[in-house]
Amino acid sequence: MCGRGGVMWIYDLLVSPFAEFEFMRRALVGVLGLSLGAAPVGVLLTLRRMSLMGDAMAHAILPGAAIGYLVSGLSLLAMTTGGLIAGLVVALAAGGVARATKLKEDASLAALFLVSLALGVVIVSLRGNSIDLLHFLFGNVLALDNETLVLIAVVATISLLTLALILRPLVLESVDAGFLRSVSRSGGPAHISFLALVALNLVGGFQALGTLLAVGIMILPAVISRFWSRDLTAMTVSAVATGIMSGYCGLLLSYHAGWPAGPAIILFAGALYCGSVLFGRCGGLLRGLVSRRHLEA
Amino acid sequence: MAAHLRFRDLTLGYDRHPAVHHLTGEVEEGAMLALVGPNGAGKSTLFKGVLGLLAPLSGAIDRSPGARDIAYLPQVAEIDRSFPIDIYDLVAMGLWRRIGWFGAIRKAEREGIRRAIATVGLTGFERRPIAELSGGQMQRVLFARLLLQDSRLIVLDEPFNAIDERTVADLVALIHRWHGEGRTVLAALHDLNLVRRHFPHTLLMAREPVAWGETGRVLTTENLMKARRMCEAFEEAAAECAVAAE
Numbered sequence: 001m002c003g004r005g006g007v008m009w010i011y012d013l014l015v016s017p018f019a020e021f022e023f024m025r026r027a028l029v030g031v032l033g034l035s036l037g038a039a040p041v042g043v044l045l046t047l048r049r050m051s052l053m054g055d056a057m058a059h060a061i062l063p064g065a066a067i068g069y070l071v072s073g074l075s076l077l078a079m080t081t082g083g084l085i086a087g088l089v090v091a092l093a094a095g096g097v098a099r100a101t102k103l104k105e106d107a108s109l110a111a112l113f114l115v116s117l118a119l120g121v122v123i124v125s126l127r128g129n130s131i132d133l134l135h136f137l138f139g140n141v142l143a144l145d146n147e148t149l150v151l152i153a154v155v156a157t158i159s160l161l162t163l164a165l166i167l168r169p170l171v172l173e174s175v176d177a178g179f180l181r182s183v184s185r186s187g188g189p190a191h192i193s194f195l196a197l198v199a200l201n202l203v204g205g206f207q208a209l210g211t212l213l214a215v216g217i218m219i220l221p222a223v224i225s226r227f228w229s230r231d232l233t234a235m236t237v238s239a240v241a242t243g244i245m246s247g248y249c250g251l252l253l254s255y256h257a258g259w260p261a262g263p264a265i266i267l268f269a270g271a272l273y274c275g276s277v278l279f280g281r282c283g284g285l286l287r288g289l290v291s292r293r294h295l296e297a
Numbered sequence: 298m299a300a301h302l303r304f305r306d307l308t309l310g311y312d313r314h315p316a317v318h319h320l321t322g323e324v325e326e327g328a329m330l331a332l333v334g335p336n337g338a339g340k341s342t343l344f345k346g347v348l349g350l351l352a353p354l355s356g357a358i359d360r361s362p363g364a365r366d367i368a369y370l371p372q373v374a375e376i377d378r379s380f381p382i383d384i385y386d387l388v389a390m391g392l393w394r395r396i397g398w399f400g401a402i403r404k405a406e407r408e409g410i411r412r413a414i415a416t417v418g419l420t421g422f423e424r425r426p427i428a429e430l431s432g433g434q435m436q437r438v439l440f441a442r443l444l445l446q447d448s449r450l451i452v453l454d455e456p457f458n459a460i461d462e463r464t465v466a467d468l469v470a471l472i473h474r475w476h477g478e479g480r481t482v483l484a485a486l487h488d489l490n491l492v493r494r495h496f497p498h499t500l501l502m503a504r505e506p507v508a509w510g511e512t513g514r515v516l517t518t519e520n521l522m523k524a525r526r527m528c529e530a531f532e533e534a535a536a537e538c539a540v541a542a543e
């Protein structure tokens with residue numbers, strides 16, 4: 001009896017929230033799709049030292065989506081298109097400002113994302129109330145409708161296919177841009193396609209996690225994976241797995257503890273990040289403290 | 298021998314400031330030419346011009362048909378050594394012109410990659426990530442990539458900075474081999490002894506060409522002093538160049 005009770009307890013803890021409630025199942029499918037697309041993009045984003053660019057684009061999506069909302073209410077298509085355009089404009093503008101002036105790209109990104117955030121909040125407030133604003137900023141992963149799930153699936157599919165197409169020039173441009181320029185002009189197109197993928201994934205994550213947290217499911221799994229593997233394939237796989245695990249555990253946390261779901265997902269990923277910084281196989285802090293005998297050669 | 302590269306009153310630069318000023322001359326096919334000059338003398342800029350990455354402010358570079366496909370060694374500082382890629386994959390990118398974005402690496406190519414890695418003495422290290430290599434090993438990897446490019450014109454930007462003697466000797470031997478095969482080699486170098494020992498011709502630059510010809514006649518104390526003076530005299534607020542304004 002005791003064993004059976006234990007199994008039931010585990011079932012209640014880990015499975016029944018999803019078995020019983022459709023909104024939980026939808027949320028799980030949503031974060032699964034997001035992880036599949038955003039985590040690999042995030043791995044390359046961090047390796048290209050563009051984490052800040054991800055942040056800036058995420059904020060930039062807000063005014064774009066808000067304008068879509070202003071024009072046609074809570075229409076997924078309008079908000080997505082608006083967000084996508086705004087994200088790309090900011091990414092390209094930051095690059096342009098950096099090239100045309102003495103301002104470094106990270107500085108112009110910081111400037112642009114603060115302005116976008118403020119602008120977005122103002123635009124949303126023109127028409128909506130504070131509930132709408134919260135939805136824009138933090139999303140609502142527990143209220144994903146069919147349209148949104150399809151959007152997430154489409155984004156994940158496009159991301160994986162496009163990454164497969166541009167991987168070779170993208171990797172070479174990250175490692176040795178000078179050499180790539182000497183043999184081909186594909187660095188530019190690969191970079192622009194990649195920026196578009198970042199924007200696309202942020203827009204895909206926008207409904208679920210909002211502008212402020214969508215970038216979390218992209219960056220955190222990627223950063224965590226760097227503490228566990230040294231090659232690109234393993235990093236990508238572990239980032240996707242980390243994203244899915246954070247989504248699943250975060251949703252359970254939110255269900256059982258009553259926490260808001262989006263932040264719970266990101267917080268769980270944050271906990272994994274802290275654990276990885278301490279115990280990670282590749283460069284974790286405590287690894288260095290454990291003195292192991294050195295090898296012969 | 299035909300001219301592989303011809304510089305015609307070439308001026309290259311950024312924001313109208315010349316970094317290479319009024320360079321005229323020819324690099325013959327099969328030449329082994331050292332490019333010498335203080336930091337900021339315009340060596341890397343000239344290479345960018347040769348590679349077609351920087352349009353001339355004035356003048357022109359003529360390339361013979363064989364000089365369009367250039368094997369280029371960037372300065373090692375421009376490479377992101379922390380990126381998770383292994384030796385084999387980085388060397389394989391020497392095949393870029395043949396395989397492009399999606400081309401497969403077939404058996405013949407795999408054989409070529411293995412041979413190139415063996416030639417630079419890194420057999421057995423194929424799956425080593427580049428983050429774990431010493432400076433000398435990294436430079437060997439980049440030379441293996443050059444080998445695979447199999448170009449008639451090879452451009453080396455400071456190939457021997459902070460490299461151990463043994464590696465320098467091995468890589469200089471490779472350059473001699475290319476020279477023997479009739480390939481043209483252009484190398485920016487700082488070690489004057491090495492230039493005197495191995496490079497028959499030298500172009501000494503200080504934005505403007507100071508001297509160009511047989512190495513012994515170019516690398517005189519007088520010329521070297523002159524080059525240094527000319528580089529120090531660089532002025533941010535220079536007047537418009539009267540010759541360029543023509």
